[in-house]
Amino acid sequence: MHFPTPSSARVTPSFAEMNRRHFLRGVGACIALPAFSSLLPSRMLAAQAAAQLATTPTGAPLRTAFVVFPNGAIPARWWPEGGRDDFKLNATLAAFEPLRKRIQVLGGLEHANAVGGKDGAGDHARGNGVFLTGVRLNKSATDVRAGISIDQVIANDIGHLTRLPSLELSCDALRKSGDCDSGYSCAYQYNIAWQSATTPLTPENNPRLVFERLFGAGAHGERAENARRRMLARRSVLDFVMDDARHLQARLGGNDREKLDQYLTGVRDVEQRIQKAEQFGPNVDPDRPTPPGIPTRQADYVEIMYDMLLLAFKTDSTRVATFVLGHDGDNRSFSDIGIAEGHHDLSHHQNNQERIDKVAQIDRWYAEQFAKFLGKMDATEDVDGKSLLHNSRILYGSGNADGNRHTHDNLPLILAGAGGGALAPGRYVQHGTQPLTNLFLSLADSAGVKKLERFGDSTGRLGNV
Amino acid sequence: MLRFQGSASFSLTSSLRKFGWAALLLPLLAPAAEPSLETFRREIQPVLAKYCFDCHGGGVAKGGVTLDEFSTAAALRDPKLWSHALRNVRAGIMPPADEAALPPADAEKLMQWIKLEGMGLDPAKPDPGRVTVRRLNRVEYRNTIRDLLGVDFDTQKEFPADDSGHGFDNIADVLTVSPMLLERYLDAAQTIVAGKVPVVSRVVPEVSIPGRRFATVRVDTTVPAPPKPETPVAAPMAEGAVPAPAVKSETPIAATVAQVAVAGIPAPAAPPGRGRGRSGRPPPPPPPPMTRPAPLIENEVVELSYYTPALVAATHRVEHAGKYQLIVDLTTRERYQDNLFDLNRCRLIVRADGQTLLEQDFVREGGKKFEFSFDRDWVAGDHEISFEIVPVDPQKIQFRNLRLRLNAVVVRGPFDPQHYVKPKGYEAIFPRDPPADVAGRRAFARELLGAFAARAYRRPVDPATVDRLVAVAEGVFGETKNTFEAGIAQAMVAVLASPRFLFREEDVLPLQPGETYVQVEDHALASRLSYFFWSSMPDAELLRLAGEGRLRAELPAQMRRLLGDRRALELVRNFTGQWLQARDILTVPINGNDVFLRDNASSDYDKARATFSRLRGKPESERTPAEQEEMNEARRLFTEFNARPKPQLTEPLRRAMQQETEMVFAHILKEDRSLLELIESDYTFVNDVLATHYGIADVKGGAMRKIQLAPESPRGGVLTQGTVLAVTSNPTRTSPVKRGVFILEAILGTPPAPPPPNIPSLEDAAPAAKLKTMSLRETLALHATDPKCASCHSRMDPLGLALENFNALGTWRTTDAGQPVQAAGKLITGEAFADVRELKHILATAHRRDFYYCLTEKLLTYALGRGLEYYDTITVDRIVAQLEASGGKPSVLLRGIVESAPFQQRRPPATSLATGNRSVPAAESTSMAPLTHRPRTLSD
Numbered sequence A: 001m002h003f004p005t006p007s008s009a010r011v012t013p014s015f016a017e018m019n020r021r022h023f024l025r026g027v028g029a030c031i032a033l034p035a036f037s038s039l040l041p042s043r044m045l046a047a048q049a050a051a052q053l054a055t056t057p058t059g060a061p062l063r064t065a066f067v068v069f070p071n072g073a074i075p076a077r078w079w080p081e082g083g084r085d086d087f088k089l090n091a092t093l094a095a096f097e098p099l100r101k102r103i104q105v106l107g108g109l110e111h112a113n114a115v116g117g118k119d120g121a122g123d124h125a126r127g128n129g130v131f132l133t134g135v136r137l138n139k140s141a142t143d144v145r146a147g148i149s150i151d152q153v154i155a156n157d158i159g160h161l162t163r164l165p166s167l168e169l170s171c172d173a174l175r176k177s178g179d180c181d182s183g184y185s186c187a188y189q190y191n192i193a194w195q196s197a198t199t200p201l202t203p204e205n206n207p208r209l210v211f212e213r214l215f216g217a218g219a220h221g222e223r224a225e226n227a228r229r230r231m232l233a234r235r236s237v238l239d240f241v242m243d244d245a246r247h248l249q250a251r252l253g254g255n256d257r258e259k260l261d262q263y264l265t266g267v268r269d270v271e272q273r274i275q276k277a278e279q280f281g282p283n284v285d286p287d288r289p290t291p292p293g294i295p296t297r298q299a300d301y302v303e304i305m306y307d308m309l310l311l312a313f314k315t316d317s318t319r320v321a322t323f324v325l326g327h328d329g330d331n332r333s334f335s336d337i338g339i340a341e342g343h344h345d346l347s348h349h350q351n352n353q354e355r356i357d358k359v360a361q362i363d364r365w366y367a368e369q370f371a372k373f374l375g376k377m378d379a380t381e382d383v384d385g386k387s388l389l390h391n392s393r394i395l396y397g398s399g400n401a402d403g404n405r406h407t408h409d410n411l412p413l414i415l416a417g418a419g420g421g422a423l424a425p426g427r428y429v430q431h432g433t434q435p436l437t438n439l440f441l442s443l444a445d446s447a448g449v450k451k452l453e454r455f456g457d458s459t460g461r462l463g464n465v
Numbered sequence B: 001m002l003r004f005q006g007s008a009s010f011s012l013t014s015s016l017r018k019f020g021w022a023a024l025l026l027p028l029l030a031p032a033a034e035p036s037l038e039t040f041r042r043e044i045q046p047v048l049a050k051y052c053f054d055c056h057g058g059g060v061a062k063g064g065v066t067l068d069e070f071s072t073a074a075a076l077r078d079p080k081l082w083s084h085a086l087r088n089v090r091a092g093i094m095p096p097a098d099e100a101a102l103p104p105a106d107a108e109k110l111m112q113w114i115k116l117e118g119m120g121l122d123p124a125k126p127d128p129g130r131v132t133v134r135r136l137n138r139v140e141y142r143n144t145i146r147d148l149l150g151v152d153f154d155t156q157k158e159f160p161a162d163d164s165g166h167g168f169d170n171i172a173d174v175l176t177v178s179p180m181l182l183e184r185y186l187d188a189a190q191t192i193v194a195g196k197v198p199v200v201s202r203v204v205p206e207v208s209i210p211g212r213r214f215a216t217v218r219v220d221t222t223v224p225a226p227p228k229p230e231t232p233v234a235a236p237m238a239e240g241a242v243p244a245p246a247v248k249s250e251t252p253i254a255a256t257v258a259q260v261a262v263a264g265i266p267a268p269a270a271p272p273g274r275g276r277g278r279s280g281r282p283p284p285p286p287p288p289p290m291t292r293p294a295p296l297i298e299n300e301v302v303e304l305s306y307y308t309p310a311l312v313a314a315t316h317r318v319e320h321a322g323k324y325q326l327i328v329d330l331t332t333r334e335r336y337q338d339n340l341f342d343l344n345r346c347r348l349i350v351r352a353d354g355q356t357l358l359e360q361d362f363v364r365e366g367g368k369k370f371e372f373s374f375d376r377d378w379v380a381g382d383h384e385i386s387f388e389i390v391p392v393d394p395q396k397i398q399f400r401n402l403r404l405r406l407n408a409v410v411v412r413g414p415f416d417p418q419h420y421v422k423p424k425g426y427e428a429i430f431p432r433d434p435p436a437d438v439a440g441r442r443a444f445a446r447e448l449l450g451a452f453a454a455r456a457y458r459r460p461v462d463p464a465t466v467d468r469l470v471a472v473a474e475g476v477f478g479e480t481k482n483t484f485e486a487g488i489a490q491a492m493v494a495v496l497a498s499p500r501f502l503f504r505e506e507d508v509l510p511l512q513p514g515e516t517y518v519q520v521e522d523h524a525l526a527s528r529l530s531y532f533f534w535s536s537m538p539d540a541e542l543l544r545l546a547g548e549g550r551l552r553a554e555l556p557a558q559m560r561r562l563l564g565d566r567r568a569l570e571l572v573r574n575f576t577g578q579w580l581q582a583r584d585i586l587t588v589p590i591n592g593n594d595v596f597l598r599d600n601a602s603s604d605y606d607k608a609r610a611t612f613s614r615l616r617g618k619p620e621s622e623r624t625p626a627e628q629e630e631m632n633e634a635r636r637l638f639t640e641f642n643a644r645p646k647p648q649l650t651e652p653l654r655r656a657m658q659q660e661t662e663m664v665f666a667h668i669l670k671e672d673r674s675l676l677e678l679i680e681s682d683y684t685f686v687n688d689v690l691a692t693h694y695g696i697a698d699v700k701g702g703a704m705r706k707i708q709l710a711p712e713s714p715r716g717g718v719l720t721q722g723t724v725l726a727v728t729s730n731p732t733r734t735s736p737v738k739r740g741v742f743i744l745e746a747i748l749g750t751p752p753a754p755p756p757p758n759i760p761s762l763e764d765a766a767p768a769a770k771l772k773t774m775s776l777r778e779t780l781a782l783h784a785t786d787p788k789c790a791s792c793h794s795r796m797d798p799l800g801l802a803l804e805n806f807n808a809l810g811t812w813r814t815t816d817a818g819q820p821v822q823a824a825g826k827l828i829t830g831e832a833f834a835d836v837r838e839l840k841h842i843l844a845t846a847h848r849r850d851f852y853y854c855l856t857e858k859l860l861t862y863a864l865g866r867g868l869e870y871y872d873t874i875t876v877d878r879i880v881a882q883l884e885a886s887g888g889k890p891s892v893l894l895r896g897i898v899e900s901a902p903f904q905q906r907r908p909p910a911t912s913l914a915t916g917n918r919s920v921p922a923a924e925s926t927s928m929a930p931l932t933h934r935p936r937t938l939s940d
Helices: A013-017 A020-039 A041-048 A091-099 A123-131 A150-161 A186-190 A207-215 A223-249 A254-280 A298-314 A343-347 A353-379 A436-447 B007-018 B022-028 B037-051 B079-090 B104-118 B138-149 B179-196 B438-457 B463-477 B484-497 B522-533 B540-547 B555-564 B566-579 B582-586 B592-599 B603-615 B625-643 B651-671 B688-694 B722-727 B736-747 B768-773 B776-785 B787-801 B836-845 B848-864 B870-886 B890-898
Strands: A063-068 A103-110 A167-170 A194-196 A320-324 A392-397 A413-416 A427-435 B206-210 B215-219 B296-298 B301-305 B310-318 B322-333 B345-352 B355-362 B369-378 B381-392 B403-412 B683-686 B705-708
Touching: A063 A123, A063 A150, A063 A298, A091 A103, A091 A353, A091 A413, A103 A436, A123 A186, A150 A320, A150 A436, A167 A207, A167 A298, A207 A223, A207 A298, A223 A254, A223 B179, A223 B463, A223 B484, A254 B179, A298 A320, A298 A353, A343 A353, A353 A392, A353 A413, A392 A436, A427 A436, B037 B104, B079 B104, B079 B870, B104 B870, B138 B179, B138 B566, B179 B484, B206 B310, B301 B310, B301 B381, B310 B403, B322 B345, B322 B355, B345 B369, B355 B369, B381 B403, B438 B463, B438 B484, B463 B484, B522 B540, B522 B555, B522 B566, B522 B848, B522 B890, B540 B555, B555 B566, B555 B890, B566 B582, B566 B651, B566 B848, B582 B651, B582 B722, B603 B625, B651 B683, B651 B688, B651 B722, B683 B688, B688 B722, B736 B776, B736 B787, B736 B848, B776 B787, B836 B848, B848 B870, B848 B890, B870 B890
Parallel strands: A063 A320, A063 A392, A103 A427, A167 A320
Antiparallel strands: A103 A413, A392 A413, B206 B403, B215 B310, B296 B301, B301 B403, B310 B381, B322 B369, B322 B403, B345 B355, B345 B381, B683 B705
């Protein structure tokens, strides 16, 4: 059987060494596209250019992830000292020392739309809701209007390449009752991925459900078949529910129609997943047990979610992901590292040294978990023989800069990975003062997104990344 | 159609008459297209000038509000501005306490003008508002599935969390559907139907003989001789011990001395100074006495000890000769012991009619399940199944109380199809056998699916929908390899995945001549009722009444019925769970140790902590002997501290707290007592755990019950319930600010503005060294030094500080961090109180109306599934007036909500009402809840 090689994929020396079957699975999506594009007429153009989409120069998948941590970071402990190349990592980021060639610390990026201005209080809702959307949120408990998030912009163009267009993860196991931040709906505070201005993509917080969604339920060996059955079962009712949805939609008014649109979008997504399942063949079935559920220890919880992200990328189940480590304003305590106070409560430290130290310890803990994940990504070989981390761009940051003062300029941000060689990690780059959305535009460009002129409050493309 | 009983409108007209501004009233009875500037200038402006302009006029715009710049009549119609003004005046917040008070007559005049003119509301025809189609939230989905099919599907685990708004998770606008959630819905529908609907009509009969049916035929509980004294005790080996001759007893032993302790096993004498010091570990505990427990029946099962020779048996009668299958279901059990293993084994012999089926040895394998199956050819009649335990080497030390638990023996058969039976639960779905012919099957499918869809959609279903469902079913059972039942199951899955199940579709009645708004159709009303009272679907009676068009006529009786049903607990649970955040008590992180330390300040402990953090980083080899001694001393203090009993929020305590909050609310609802008892009451609900926590004596047992509180008790009312006290605390200490905000927000309905950005640090107000020595109250007093802080903190801090006698766990205390608690304070409205009891009394009397308004707004929000808007003012006013007249009866509140315009009516479909002489709000929403310091001027 002859598999055509995507014409634009440059064959590098390492190509010969790599696992051919693995590689083909990785690029299988591209190969399959001509047939597949028929079911996505609106994306015909994108499909024809598929070889460049979300693909590294060696033909490996190019992954993009956004990981957000809550409540900002103590600036004095976060920012490195020294220059662009000879920088010395500070206490909070110490764990990245072994990985300093794999990351770049980004200075000077901001989210002006997260600043209160006439909207007043609500910096945590905005910190979260603006982080990937870059727009001003409508301040309302019920009239929820944000904007599409950058991960979804990318997923819209490249999502057809993989089984899942995107993956949304979270380690927020609990939700507080009562009002959220200062009159903002809780939707802003718990979701960073937005499919549209009015449809947040609720992240999955149970590692078991993430795993089953990616690979199927049951024990190793049974999952592909279980996943296939599940798909068939879903398909069996789609016609009926679509008819019911139309029946309902015809009778409803404006706001109601929007709710039905969300339902119908979901139905179309399920249809596409089914068609993709046929296109891509049986599911990958990792030889590891299904995670049992949400672990008790926070460190275990965060680690297993990172593992899910790694698995999703490694198996090329998706190339776009978002991960909320904790929603902005999160007040959980960190008894594992001896901190009994709540994180948010501490973050308003009143310049009390003991409290500042504790917040910095939490910042550092989050950074350590991320570094551990990057270490695993770095040690995982991708289809082209490079590391998974090399072929990724993972933005790690927070929607608040100084949690104490609720500032949104000079946000704490790390861009990890080399984007398949397109990025220049190993540096500490000062970008002056620019909207974070400028970086998003650049990331979208290199993922192959076409014709994105502006995004949020962007003023241009971010260079020197 | 129901009409509002007149108390509210009476009070309106009577108050107008009383205050003698009939001249003003006349042109207002029907709201004009726009307010009269002339009337405003004549009647209202003088009041504003006298009491408001100091801060909101003449160029001064405190809080961004100016009230003297209305140049046109149209500018007066400003619902956003006026709803804030109305709330502030009504709650007595404006004018502030230190300014000249607004006389009641003027206040009343102003408020009436605001409603009729400033907002342009029509009291005769309140706008029911805009509603969005509601998706079932996680709780409602679970309850609906339970009531529809009798299946408990754990949506907390399987569905993502619902977003919320206005503090509730049933707000239509905020309940979205993501693609991931849609996948979950599709999968849930499959799982639920698969667990409930049999896909075949006949199965092999199956009878389960529970373990408890196995009677003891023979047991030997005689304890064997002890092992030889020289056997080392700590090693759980007792090789070589010779068992003493056992005395056999042939009959079931009921009350023989079955568990005789083996006394007198001497511990090996350790020479002084040896053994103990080397490892530093405590000596191993003495071995447990040897026992031979008799077979023990617990609920449905019987437990057989590894240590006891025993035989248990049961007889099973079969009607027909034929092939059978026996399935034995066993679990190994043990009592876990750290580091101590139990090497005892036993042999299990399973026999049927005397013939041995299985002989197998069991070792310690805690909690493992075993299943064995055996094929038998049985004649009709009685058959005996027996289990015999033979201990293997019974002299080993019994550390873990090893048992085999016989759960059940399942007898399947006979396997001859002529004896097959209907599957369990078959009749619940299929009332009769499916016909054989195509037309008959189609008709039966139509009958089954039509009825199911009508229940699931909670309204009549059109024939076309039923046709489509039958087509889905026939698509499956039309193929020879599939059963009729499988087809029906498939169609049921489709129903549960449909948006018409997941969303609450509502119809309306035709617009009546002369009316502006339409009534919702009866089935829609039935769902509004059931989801309000039960968080679940309407039951058969509600649907029947709706179908007969009699629901509105029987509304009062139905409301009583709904409230009396146990499903009404859902209203209690979900409303208090969110209004009072009682749900959060199960997970709120409060660190008992830190709370304890704060209340029991210990300089020794502080010293130990300091030593520890100073020396921890230094390797042991580098410490001086003095430092090492210090470190040892610190360790000793820690150990001692850790060993002291300290209150903790244990699981049972958290549950008891949650139940207390729910049961108090349920009690008031059920007995129709005054809602003011939510604030102040001489009773509460506790069990032993919670009573101990509260320091209430003489409550025994885990059952929650109502208790009468002593007159001097600070408890009674939600403010002093463990739930509220803990969920408004930080993990290590109380937060008077959070507690104050809670009272303003959840009790008085006057939430403070959110904190401004860039809050100055406390160091700007006092030097760090001084801060360290200040009490919490003194620290909070710093708020008064900055007018920007003081404007809100002077409202919330005194309220929160009044609760300082309760620590973060909700226990009573008199000191905080070594300083005496001072709970006395003064409300911004002027009332002084000495302690929390006096505060509660003030809230329940002087601020009664604020509480009625607050509770009404919260419950109405919950009932409607939308945020309240300024046009709901008339509705809320009416309910509060009725509530006040009744002395705060919950029945009046609930009825007021159910009979209100927004609950009963909708805006007419597909027409814009923004015509004519009334201003009807567009999609833009003016929330009436938050009282924010939004910078606004009339120009924006």
